[in-house]
Amino acid sequence: MNNTAVFSQRPAGNWPICCCSTWISEVFCALIACNLPMKQQERQKYLAAYPDEEKRYEFILEWLSNETLVERFRAEYQSKVKNALDKQQRDYILREQMRLIRKELGEGAESAADRYEKQLKELKAPEEVKKQLEKEIKRLRSNPMDGPESKVSQNYIETLLEMPWEERTKEHISIRAAREELDKDHYGLEKVKEQVLEFLAVRQLQMNAQEADKEQEKTQPRKGGRILCLVGPPGTGKTSIARSIASALNRKYVRISLGGVHDEAEIRGHRRTYVAAMPGRIAQAIKKAGVINPLMLLDELDKMGSDSLHGDVSSAMLEVLDPEQNATFTDHYLEVPLDLSNVLFVATANNLQTVPQPLLDRMEIIEVSSYTEKEKYQIASRFLLPKQIEEAALPEGLLRVDQSALEKVISGYTKEAGVRGLERQLAIICRKAALKYLEENCEQIEVTPDNLSDYLGRERFRKEEIAAKGEPGIVRGLAWTSVGGVTLEVEVNVTPGKGQMKLTGKLGDVMKESAQAALSCVQSVAGEYGIESDWFETHDIHIHIPEGAVPKDGPSAGITMATAILSAVTNRAVRPDVAMTGEITLRGRVLAIGGLKEKLLAAKAAGATLVFVPADNRADYEELTDEVTTGLCVRFVTHMREVIKEVFEA
Numbered sequence: 001m002n003n004t005a006v007f008s009q010r011p012a013g014n015w016p017i018c019c020c021s022t023w024i025s026e027v028f029c030a031l032i033a034c035n036l037p038m039k040q041q042e043r044q045k046y047l048a049a050y051p052d053e054e055k056r057y058e059f060i061l062e063w064l065s066n067e068t069l070v071e072r073f074r075a076e077y078q079s080k081v082k083n084a085l086d087k088q089q090r091d092y093i094l095r096e097q098m099r100l101i102r103k104e105l106g107e108g109a110e111s112a113a114d115r116y117e118k119q120l121k122e123l124k125a126p127e128e129v130k131k132q133l134e135k136e137i138k139r140l141r142s143n144p145m146d147g148p149e150s151k152v153s154q155n156y157i158e159t160l161l162e163m164p165w166e167e168r169t170k171e172h173i174s175i176r177a178a179r180e181e182l183d184k185d186h187y188g189l190e191k192v193k194e195q196v197l198e199f200l201a202v203r204q205l206q207m208n209a210q211e212a213d214k215e216q217e218k219t220q221p222r223k224g225g226r227i228l229c230l231v232g233p234p235g236t237g238k239t240s241i242a243r244s245i246a247s248a249l250n251r252k253y254v255r256i257s258l259g260g261v262h263d264e265a266e267i268r269g270h271r272r273t274y275v276a277a278m279p280g281r282i283a284q285a286i287k288k289a290g291v292i293n294p295l296m297l298l299d300e301l302d303k304m305g306s307d308s309l310h311g312d313v314s315s316a317m318l319e320v321l322d323p324e325q326n327a328t329f330t331d332h333y334l335e336v337p338l339d340l341s342n343v344l345f346v347a348t349a350n351n352l353q354t355v356p357q358p359l360l361d362r363m364e365i366i367e368v369s370s371y372t373e374k375e376k377y378q379i380a381s382r383f384l385l386p387k388q389i390e391e392a393a394l395p396e397g398l399l400r401v402d403q404s405a406l407e408k409v410i411s412g413y414t415k416e417a418g419v420r421g422l423e424r425q426l427a428i429i430c431r432k433a434a435l436k437y438l439e440e441n442c443e444q445i446e447v448t449p450d451n452l453s454d455y456l457g458r459e460r461f462r463k464e465e466i467a468a469k470g471e472p473g474i475v476r477g478l479a480w481t482s483v484g485g486v487t488l489e490v491e492v493n494v495t496p497g498k499g500q501m502k503l504t505g506k507l508g509d510v511m512k513e514s515a516q517a518a519l520s521c522v523q524s525v526a527g528e529y530g531i532e533s534d535w536f537e538t539h540d541i542h543i544h545i546p547e548g549a550v551p552k553d554g555p556s557a558g559i560t561m562a563t564a565i566l567s568a569v570t571n572r573a574v575r576p577d578v579a580m581t582g583e584i585t586l587r588g589r590v591l592a593i594g595g596l597k598e599k600l601l602a603a604k605a606a607g608a609t610l611v612f613v614p615a616d617n618r619a620d621y622e623e624l625t626d627e628v629t630t631g632l633c634v635r636f637v638t639h640m641r642e643v644i645k646e647v648f649e650a
Contacts (some may be wrong), residue, residue, distance in 0.1 A: 232368030235418020262305025417484025473568030475558030481597030485602035497540030508553025558584030
C-alpha cells in the first residue's frame with residue numbers, strides 16, 4: 001500500500017473528532033508499514049490484517065520486537081569479532097616489537113620460523129621438499145604463534161626437517177663376510193643361507209656394474225631388486241636372518257609389524273587436515289632409521305587386515321614394494337614424494353595363503369623350515385642357553401645343563417617347529433638357578449634329567465606309543481600348521497541310515513570339500529573291494545577329527561579320509577604304524593602337498609614307520625637330511641590303490 005491510497009480514504013464532510021482520530025491513527029500505522037524494510041511476504045501479511053486496526057498494530061509491534069532482537073545479537077557478535085581481531089593484531093605487533101628489541105639488545109632470541117629457515121639452509125633434500133618447507137614457513141609467520149594452526153604447521157615442518165632425504169649409509173657386500181655372519185648367528189638352515197647368499201651375490205654384481213657406468217646411472221633410474229620373503233613357522237629365525245643381512249650389508253635395520261594393520265592410512269599416513277595426523281609407518285621407519293637406504297623388515301605380512309571402510313592395505317603395500325612406483329611414494333602427511341627405491345625390503349610370513357598374489361609376484365620366496373631335535377640341541381647349547389645365562393646375570397660357570405637334560409627339555413617340555421618355546425624354558429631354568437644361588441650361596445648348579453622337574457615341573461609332552469593293533473575306521477594323517485607338522489587322526493563311523501555324511505572336528509571349507517571328494521572316490525571303487533552298490537544309500541557316514549576346538553583346513557588329508565572311509569565300510573583295520581598325506585581327486589589320484597619335512601618329523605615323533613607320500617614330492621624328499629628320513633619307510637604313490645595294497649592288517 002502507498003501513501004496516496006491511504007490519504008485518498010480521508011472521510012468527507014464534517015466528522016466527529018473521534019472519527020478523525022481514528023483516521024489519523026490508521027494513516028500513521030500505514031506510514032510506518034510502508035517505510036519499514038519488510039519482506040514481500042510480511043507486507044502481504046500486513047495487508048491481510050488491514051480491516052482490523054488492532055491486528056495491524058500487533059503485527060507492527062511484533063515485527064519491530066524481532067528486528068530489535070536481531071540487531072542486538074548482530075551488534076554483540078560484531079563486537080566479539082572486532083575484539084578477537086584487535087587482540088590478534090595487538091599480539092602480533094607486541095611480538096614483533098619484542099623480536100626487534102631483543103635483536104637490538106643482542107640477546108640472540110629467534111622465532112621458530114627463523115630457526116626453521118636456518119635448518120632449511122643446511123638441509124640436504126630435493127628441491128620439491130625445500131619449496132614445500134619455504135611455503136609452510138611463510139604460512140607459519142602469518143599465523144599467531146600460540147594458535148592451533150601454528151602448532152600443526154610446526155609439527156609438519158619439524159617432520160620434514162627430520163626426514164633423512166639424502167642421508168645414507170654406504171653399502172658394502174662381502175660374500176665371505178656375509179656367510180660368516182649367517183653361520184655365526186644361525187645353526188643349520190643351509191638351504192636358506194645359500195639362497196640369501198645368492199641374492200647378495202646378485203646385488204654385488206649389480207653394484208659393480210653401476211660403479212663401472214656411473215653416467216648411465218645418472219640418466220637411467222636404478223632398478224630395484226627382488227624383495228626377499230622369508231616364510232616359515234614362528235621361532236625359526238626369520239627375523240634374525242633379516243638382521244644378519246642388514247649387518248652383512250652395513251645397512252641400518254628397522255622393523256615394521258604389519259600384524260593387524262587394517263587401515264590404509266597406517267601405511268600412507270593421515271592427511272594434515274585430520275586431528276592428530278601423523279606420517280604412515282613407512283615414513284616413520286625411515287625417520288627412525290636416520291637414512292634413506294635402511295633394510296626394512298616387514299614382519300607378519302600374512303596378518304595384514306582387510307577393511308574396505310578404511311582402504312585396501314595390500315594396495316598401499318603394493319605401491320611400497322613395486323620398484324616401478326616406490327621411487328615416488330607419497331605419504332599423505334608429508335605431501336611430497338618419498339624415494340623408497342633405495343630401501344631393501346625383507347618380508348616375513350608364517351603362511352602365504354593369505355598374502356595377495358600381486359604382492360607374491362614381486363617377492364623372492366625363501367622357505368625357512370622346522371628344526372629337527374638335533375638342530376634344536378645345537379641352537380640351545382650354542383646360542384640360547386648362553387644368552388639366557390647372560391641375561392640372568394649368573395656368575396660364569398655357575399649353571400651347567402648336561403646334554404641329556406637339555407635333550408629332555410626339547411622333547412618333553414616343548415612341541416614346536418622353532419625354538420621360541422625352548423628359549424622360554426631355558427629362561428625359567430636360569431631364573432630358578434639365580435634364586436637358588438642367592439638363597440643357598442652354592443658354587444655350582446647342575447641340571448640333570450633327574451632334577452629337571454624341580455626347575456620345570458612335570459613333562460608336558462610324551463612320545464606317543466604305537467598301539468599293538470589297529471581299529472577299523474581309524475587312520476593317522478599328517479598335517480602342516482603355522483607351528484609345524486602334526487599328526488591328524490581321522491575317525492570314521494558307519495551306521496544304518498539314508499546315505500548322509502556328517503563332518504565334525506571344526507573342519508574348514510577346503511577340508512569339507514576334500515571329504516566329499518574322498519567319499520566319491522571310495523564309492524567309485526566300491527565294487528573292487530566287495531562293497532554292494534546300494535550300501536551307501538542305506539548307511540550314514542560320520543567323519544570326525546579329534547581336538548574339535550582346533551580349526552583344521554587344507555586338502556592334504558584327502559587320502560587319509562578316503563582310506564579311513566574304506567576301512568570303516570569294509571570293517572578292516574589299518575596298520576597302527578602307518579601315516580599318510582596327500583590330496584585326492586575323484587578318480588583316486590594322489591596330488592602333491594607342502595611342508596613335507598615338518599610332516600615327516602611329526603610322523604617320527606608319533607612313532608610311525610611307514611609313510612605314504614605323493615610321488616610328486618619325491619624331489620622335496622631328496623633334499624631332506626638323513627636326520628629327518630632315518631627310521632622311516634617312505635612310499636611314493638600316485639593312486640589310492642597303491643595305498644590300499646599295504647595299509648590293511650593281515
